[in-house]
Amino acid sequence: MLRRLSAISSPLRLTLTLGLALAAGVALAQDEAENPVVRARMEAMQKIKVQTGILGDMAAGKTAFDATRAEAAKQELIALGDQIEPLFAAAEDDPASDALPDIWTSPAEFRQKANRMLKGAMGLETGSAGRLGDSMNALSAACKDCHGRFKM
Ligand code: HEC
Structure with a gap:
């Protein structure tokens, strides 16, 4: 019995693997928003993630600390942070979106979190890896604060 189970397990595993691969393909297709307004705000969030990642890696010593690069990422984050409110001003939706409708029913609260x-x-301190790491806490808290309230 055990033997027979193991005999069928391999094609079964293949089927499962294929199924998962297909499901992943569908998920990838859905990640791409059709609505250009939604795509723009998701892309801005991705850019925010990239810049935050650059700083996080430097702060953690994963990449060499570079004050010029850190300052550039900081300025980029300020510019992107400034765009959040206008990018989310219109109540646009898309199947790929994780935005909650509360954004448009509680705009003052959304603005407050974008300002945070x-x-x-x-407030990012780009003088050294240590100071950068410490100053990143407030930034990370702001991401979580808004996502916890306005993102699925
Ligand atoms: C004021 C609110 C707000 C702040 C602040 C905020 N986000 Fe977001 N973020 C959102 C919302 C809302 C979505 C969902 C957008 C959608 O899917 O339409 C989102 C989506 C994302 C996504 C997924 C984008 C995608 O392609 O699906 C990433 C990554 C992200 N945010 C990173 C960050 C990081 C990192 C920070 C902090 C440095 C941050 N966000 C700060 C509201 C915010």
Whole structure:
């Protein structure tokens, strides 16, 4: 019995693997928003993630600390943080979107959370890896604060 189970397990595993691969393909296709307004705000969030990642890697010593590069990422985050409100101003939706409708019913609260991120970005200290790491806490808290309230 055990033997027979193991005999069928390999084609079964193949089927499962194929199924998962297909499901992943569908998920990838859905990640790409059709609505250009939604795509623009998701792309801005991805850019925010990239810049935050650059800083996080430097702070953690994963990449060499570079004050010029850190300052550039900080300025980029300030510029992107400034765009959050206008990018989310229109109540646009898309199947790929994770935005909650509360964004448009509680705009003052959304603005307050966008400002919190802006403040976090402006407060980044790019003089050393240690100071950068410490100052990143407020920024990360601002991401979580808004996502916890306005993102699925
Ligand atoms: C004021 C609110 C707000 C702040 C602040 C905020 N986000 Fe977001 N973020 C959102 C919302 C809303 C979405 C979902 C957008 C959608 O899917 O339409 C999102 C989506 C994302 C995504 C997924 C994008 C995609 O392609 O699906 C990433 C990554 C992300 N945010 C990173 C960050 C990081 C990193 C920070 C902080 C440095 C941050 N966000 C700060 C509201 C915010």
